[in-house]
Amino acid sequence: MCSSMDVDEDILREIDREIQEIKNRIGIDRKTLNEVFDRPTLLAFGKLISDRIIDYVDFPISTGKEANVFRAVTPRGKIIAVKVYRIATSNFKRMIYYIQGDPRFSTVEKSKREIIHQWVRKEYKNLEILKDLNIPAPRPVRAWKNILVMSYIGDEVSPAPLLKSVKLSKPEKIYKEVLGYIERMFVEGDLIHSDLSEYNILYFDDIPYLIDLAQGVISEHPMAMEFLARDIRNIVNYFKRYGIEEDAEKIFNKIIKNR
Ligand SMILES: Nc1ncnc2c1ncn2[C@@H]1O[C@H](COP(=O)(O)OP(=O)(O)OP(=O)(O)O)[C@@H](O)[C@H]1O
Ligand SMILES: [Mg+2]
Structure with a gap:
C-alpha cells in the first residue's frame, strides 16, 4: 500500500525526469x-x-x-x-x-x-x-x-549580421526600403517600431529585416508620434555615413500626411 506521501514523491520524481529530458x-x-x-x-x-x-x-x-x-x-x-x-x-x-x-x-x-x-x-x-x-x-x-x-534570419553557418556591421554597396536603396517599411507600418498597419535603429535591423541577401518588435506601439499610444519621429531620426542619422543627407522632420511630416 502506498501513502499519499509516496504518490506526491512519485509525481515530483516524474516532473524531475521530464525537466532533465527537456534540459x-x-x-x-x-x-x-x-x-x-x-x-x-x-x-x-x-x-x-x-x-x-x-x-x-x-x-x-x-x-x-x-x-x-x-x-x-x-x-x-x-x-x-x-x-x-x-x-x-x-x-x-x-x-x-x-x-x-x-x-x-x-x-x-x-x-x-x-x-x-x-x-x-x-x-x-x-x-x-x-x-x-x-x-x-x-x-x-x-x-x-x-x-x-x-x-530564423541567416544561413546554415551564421545568423544574419546587424545593419550596423555591414558595408552596404547600395545604401540609397536600403535607406529607402527601411523608410518605406516605417511608412507602411504606420500608414497601413497603425504600428510604430519604437526602437528602430541599425541595431534592430538584420541584413540578409541584400534585404533589411526588422527585428525586436516587443516595444512596438500602435498610434493610440500617448507617445506614438515621438517614437515615430525618433525611429525616423535614427535611420536618417545612420545613413549620413553613406553621404545621404535628408531632413528627418520633413520625412516625418510627409509620413504623417499620408495617413
Ligand atoms: N529571427 C532571428 N534570426 C536570426 N537572428 C536573430 C533573430 N532574432 C534576433 N536575432 C539576433 O539576436 C539579437 C538580439 O535580438 P533582439 O534584438 O530581438 O533582442 P534584444 O535586443 O536582446 O532584446 P532586449 O532588448 O530584450 O535585450 C539580434 O541582434 C540578432 O543578432
Ligand atoms: Mg535588439
Whole structure:
C-alpha cells in the first residue's frame, strides 16, 4: 500500500525526469542554462517540444539585456529562432510603459511574470502585422509564456549580421526600403517600431529585416508620434555615413500626411 506521501514523491520524481529530458534538448553550457532556464521556463520549453514546435536548441545567438536568442531546430529539421525573456533581469516599468494605452492589452492585475508574457505576445502580434504587410521580419511561429519562436534570419553557418556591421554597396536603396517599411507600418498597419535603429535591423541577401518588435506601439499610444519621429531620426542619422543627407522632420511630416 502506498501513502499519499509516496504518490506526491512519485509525481515530483516524474516532473524531475521530464525537466532533465527537456534540459537534454538544450545544447548550451550549464551556466547559461541555469541563468536563462528557470523551472517555469523549462516547463514552457517542454510544452513547445511536445507541441512539436521545437525539437532541440542548437546554440545561443545573442545575450541581450533582457532576453537570450537561440538557434533551434524543429522536428522537421528546419532552423528557427527562439527568444527567451529572463524574468530576473527584465525591466517591468519599461514594459508597462509600452503596454499602457494599447487596447490590445490590459495592464490591470498582472504579476511580473504575466507582464513578460504580455510583452512576448505583443512582440508576436507586432510581427504578425509585419507579416500581413509583407514587410521583411522574422515570421512569428508561437508565443508561449516568456518564449517567442520565430523564423530564423541567416544561413546554415551564421545568423544574419546587424545593419550596423555591414558595408552596404547600395545604401540609397536600403535607406529607402527601411523608410518605406516605417511608412507602411504606420500608414497601413497603425504600428510604430519604437526602437528602430541599425541595431534592430538584420541584413540578409541584400534585404533589411526588422527585428525586436516587443516595444512596438500602435498610434493610440500617448507617445506614438515621438517614437515615430525618433525611429525616423535614427535611420536618417545612420545613413549620413553613406553621404545621404535628408531632413528627418520633413520625412516625418510627409509620413504623417499620408495617413
Ligand atoms: N529571427 C532571428 N534570426 C536570426 N537572428 C536573430 C533573430 N532574432 C534576433 N536575432 C539576433 O539576436 C539579437 C538580439 O535580438 P533582439 O534584438 O530581438 O533582442 P534584444 O535586443 O536582446 O532584446 P532586449 O532588448 O530584450 O535585450 C539580434 O541582434 C540578432 O543578432
Ligand atoms: Mg535588439
